[in-house]
Amino acid sequence: MGDDSKTPGMYRVYASRQDQGWQLSLPGIGDIWVRRLTDAVNAATSFIAERKGISRDQVGTQLSVELSADLEPERRASTEAHLKAKRAQDEAALAYRKLAKRLQESGISGAEIALILGVSRQRVSQLLSSTQK
Template sequence: MPAEGVDEVTLTTYETVAKRWKHGWELHIDGVGVTQSRTLLDAEPMVRDYVAMILNAPDDSFDVKVTPEIGAGVDGEILGLRHADEELEAARERAGKQRRKVARRLDSLGLSGREIAAILEVSPQRVSQLLGRGKTKTAASKRRSVRRTSKL
């Protein structure tokens, strides 16, 4: 999340298809060109170096996405797995929002943190997080912690 008053910068992403060949991987960078790497693990830094050199730009001024092209019928399975992962992440975000909403609603009805924890099947500490409590220590609490630590 960007700091207050700072605009979020969207970096250009260079989509790259990595195709296997007998000496490693051929890296086809959309709109830029082709380079190579010995291993798939070296592909992203190799693409980053290549694009930075071609565009005469800092290597941290853009993003790189490398998609391996495997063949043998497994590419579709890989895409299906990535799609399932994206759906799972979206479902987790929805569940988190719903959990916070329900926790706040139960809190407004006067239930204790322990009761809310039992209903939501989470720890009381998690309820505090969901309700936005306990995020920051008060100044007095910080001073007490410092005093205790300094006596050791």
């Protein structure tokens, strides 16, 4: 049903900036234009449903924004930096939970753990409860 998507009813929509708006290309269906990118999914869904003769709730879309050659490398780099920071944050949170648990297991009270870690007692409680899940 969809273009190159693996899920039936899913359609990829390619958006590219054009003068005063965005051109939406829907492979095998056609192209439309929207003024704002925030309108792209809604407009594409309506367009696909109309062209295919199906209801809007049978249409899923995946928006792929194509940036200019000077912006695309910057987007890739910032996305990678964001993902790297997220991974580091997840690893740090896990290390914090493990440390709080080890401190507790060694007989240190929650209030003392809070002082050691520089967090509130409530945060210590959260850290310890998340290690039990």
